[in-house]
Amino acid sequence: MKNVAIIGSTGSIGTAALEVCAAHPDKFRVVGLAAGKNVKKIAYQVRLFRPRLVCLASETAAASLAACINKRKTEVVWSSTGLEQVATMPEADIILSSISGSAGLLPTLAAIKAGKDVALANKEALVMAGELLTREAARRQKRIIPVDSEHSAIAQILDGRGIRDVRSIILTASGGPFLQHSRARLARVTPRQALRHPRWKMGTKVTIDSATLMNKGLEVIEARWLFGIPPENIHVVIHPQSIIHSMVEYIDGSVLAHLSQPDMKGPIAYALSGPQRLSCILKPLDITRIARLTFLEPDKKKFPCLELAYRALAAGGLMPAVMNAANEIAVQQFLHKQISFTAIARLVEQVMAAFRHNGRVTLEAVLQADTWARAAAENVLKKMIL
Numbered sequence: 482m483k484n485v486a487i488i489g490s491t492g493s494i495g496t497a498a499l500e501v502c503a504a505h506p507d508k509f510r511v512v513g514l515a516a517g518k519n520v521k522k523i524a525y526q527v528r529l530f531r532p533r534l535v536c537l538a539s540e541t542a543a544a545s546l547a548a549c550i551n552k553r554k555t556e557v558v559w560s561s562t563g564l565e566q567v568a569t570m571p572e573a574d575i576i577l578s579s580i581s582g583s584a585g586l587l588p589t590l591a592a593i594k595a596g597k598d599v600a601l602a603n604k605e606a607l608v609m610a611g612e613l614l615t616r617e618a619a620r621r622q623k624r625i626i627p628v629d630s631e632h633s634a635i636a637q638i639l640d641g642r643g644i645r646d647v648r649s650i651i652l653t654a655s656g657g658p659f660l661q662h663s664r665a666r667l668a669r670v671t672p673r674q675a676l677r678h679p680r681w682k683m684g685t686k687v688t689i690d691s692a693t694l695m696n697k698g699l700e701v702i703e704a705r706w707l708f709g710i711p712p713e714n715i716h717v718v719i720h721p722q723s724i725i726h727s728m729v730e731y732i733d734g735s736v737l738a739h740l741s742q743p744d745m746k747g748p749i750a751y752a753l754s755g756p757q758r759l760s761c762i763l764k765p766l767d768i769t770r771i772a773r774l775t776f777l778e779p780d781k782k783k784f785p786c787l788e789l790a791y792r793a794l795a796a797g798g799l800m801p802a803v804m805n806a807a808n809e810i811a812v813q814q815f816l817h818k819q820i821s822f823t824a825i826a827r828l829v830e831q832v833m834a835a836f837r838h839n840g841r842v843t844l845e846a847v848l849q850a851d852t853w854a855r856a857a858a859e860n861v862l863k864k865m866i867l
């Protein structure tokens with residue numbers, strides 16, 4: 482029996498993780514939950530799983546939750562302090578980090594420092610501070626286990642053998658909803674259209690990132706830290722069917738691929754229980770019914786965010802944190818219809834170009850870089866013709 486705490490429990494990944502736990506009550510006990518402001522959903526989750534500790538972002542939200550659950554069984558906390566309490570619960574064996582965006586960094590780091598294995602969906606934490614998180618985990622001999630389907634695929638292929646005989650890894654990308662759009666048409670797409678992902682049902686931030694291909698860029702950086710692979714050996718290929726979740730190319734020329742139905746419950750279950758596999762997580766994959774598997778090069782001119790991520794990785798230090806923060810502001814602005822879809826990349830690029838204080842990755846420096854980039858993005862926005 483594994484004790485699991487989930488931060489980001491009301492989101493797309495958190496909800497899928499709880500489905501996995503509910504399907505295997507003999508394997509998992511949910512001891513802690515944390516989310517932002519969705520009181521109704523977390524109240525339902527608390528009644529179902531009876532965790533010892535639960536956290537919401539604000540005191541008001543926490544009070545609303547406390548009013549509708551059994552407080553003798555579950556303690557309700559709030560704010561970043563409460564979030565850290567859930568991330569470091571003594572009885573938790575593993576923390577699923579599935580908050581979206583940079584808010585995931587501090588609880589993820591706290592969990593690692595508390596000596597927890599972390600199942601990581603929150604890729605932004607690794608993008609911002611990959612060096613710091615992987616160093617802290619290694620120091621405590623704890624694991625950062627990927628939840629992203631691509632990185633889970635690679636971890637499953639490598640199966641603990643490391644990357645000695647690996648020539649490259651190939652991350653697959655669905656290409657998002659605008660794969661066939663011309664550049665002119667891309668400039669006119671609406672948030673509503675961008676939120677209609679052809680394969681995956683996900684939270685808003687990651688869905689927009691998928692449409693710009695920034696998500697794949699973030700995953701390239703994530704892969705560099707999870708597997709210790711140099712950026713030049715991390716390739717991206719568009720694979721619209723999302724059946725192959727990633728591939729590993731070995732020095733002898735063999736390429737191993739991981740295939741399954743596109744359903745996040747697969748990688749979540751593997752992150753929580755691997756290398757042991759759980760039964761009946763995914764619908765069977767009938768390969769005779771898959772008419773074709775197609776692959777194409779990403780169009781980096783049409784989707785410049787991918788190239789920006791390689792650039793941030795090459796610059797190293799604090800640049801990925803700057804890129805991440807600028808991207809979060811840009812996505813927000815696009816969702817609020819303040820900028821066009823194509824301005825997302827332009828805004829990120831301009832903020833990266835203005836960054837002059839690159840340096841060592843400490844927590845303080847990362848947080849400062851994040852704050853600087855948000856302010857810089859607001860300044861660029863005022864001057865930009867978008």
Ligand SMILES: NC(=O)c1ccc[n+]([C@@H]2O[C@H](COP(=O)([O-])OP(=O)(O)OC[C@H]3O[C@@H](n4cnc5c(N)ncnc54)[C@H](OP(=O)(O)O)[C@@H]3O)[C@@H](O)[C@H]2O)c1
Pocket residue numbers: 488489490491492493494495515516517518519520537538564579580581582584602603604605628629630681682683684685686687745
């Ligand atoms: N969805 C996928 O298929 C998928 C696949 C691979 C990786 N990922 C990654 O997994 C992460 C989560 O994605 P998602 O799609 O599950 O996002 P989502 O549906 O938007 O869920 C985000 C979760 O984080 C919580 N949250 C947000 N800000 C918070 C804060 N300041 N304090 C506490 N909780 C906060 C939200 O709570 P409330 O809703 O209650 O406010 C919600 O529970 C992202 O980093 C994403 O890139 C997602």
